[in-house]
Amino acid sequence: QAPLALSGAGRSGGHQRRDDHLARDDHTLVVGIAVAAERGESLDSLLKALSPDLGFAVVLFVDEGEGAAELLDRLSGQSSRMALRRAEDGDRVRPGGILVVPSLHAATFEAGRLRLRALAPSRRERSLIDLFLSSMAEWAGERAVGIALVPPGADGTLGLKAVKQW
Numbered sequence: 001q002a003p004l005a006l007s008g009a010g011r012s013g014g015h016q017r018r019d020d021h022l023a024r025d026d027h028t029l030v031v032g033i034a035v036a037a038e039r040g041e042s043l044d045s046l047l048k049a050l051s052p053d054l055g056f057a058v059v060l061f062v063d064e065g066e067g068a069a070e071l072l073d074r075l076s077g078q079s080s081r082m083a084l085r086r087a088e089d090g091d092r093v094r095p096g097g098i099l100v101v102p103s104l105h106a107a108t109f110e111a112g113r114l115r116l117r118a119l120a121p122s123r124r125e126r127s128l129i130d131l132f133l134s135s136m137a138e139w140a141g142e143r144a145v146g147i148a149l150v151p152p153g154a155d156g157t158l159g160l161k162a163v164k165q166w
Contacts, residue, residue: 028095030109030140031058031147032163034129034156037067039149040074046147047080052096056145058082059093059114061101061132063155072103089116101132108135126155133159142166 035043043060050058060075062068075084080098087099087107091114099114101107106117106128119125129148133156137144146163148156 027143029056029143029145030093030136031056031145032061032133032136033058033147033149034061034063034132034159035071035149036063036151036154037065037071038151040067040071042149043071046149047082047084047098050098051081052083055095057093057095058098059087059101059107059109059132059136060084060098061107061129062103063129063150064104064119069103072100075100087114087116089114107132109139110135112139127158129154129156130159130162134162137162137166140166 033043033046050056062072062075083097084100085097087101091099093099093109093112093114101114101116104119104121106119106125108115108117108131129150133146133148136146137159144163144166146160148154148160150156
């Protein structure tokens with residue numbers, strides 16, 4: 001499977017307290033978008049509508065499954081007004097661009113940074129979207145916005161519930 005080739009460079013590295021980047025009184029919205037490959041057309045429409053002028057910090061998680069690799073490959077050539085960049089472990093969550101979680105990785109948020117954990121290709125873990133969205137809600141609180149472009153009843157329900165509770 002080919003790596004995602006998106007714009008941008010390296011990681012920021014290191015751990016810092018939550019308020020070192022997005023302070024508790026910062027009003028920057030953190031938008032977590034989780035998408036199943038079969039919902040790629042909906043994602044295309046959403047990405048075209050997002051503008052860096054909105055000041056959102058956006059992280060995109062593509063659920064593993066049939067068609068996921070193709071969707072990630074297609075994103076590398078996607079025209080979007082916000083720059084898409086392949087996320088790396090420790091990247092800061094910043095407004096104005098879209099961090100794309102690489103294939104075969106679990107993603108969580110910690111102290112204003114995206115934490116990635118590689119997954120074995122042969123082992124599909126359950127509830128990765130729930131983990132992603134719940135972690136975002138726990139870190140960002142009322143600034144969290146969760147979007148799940150997944151089939152009804154799919155992974156993501158509990159994560160969206162966590163976002164809504166804030």
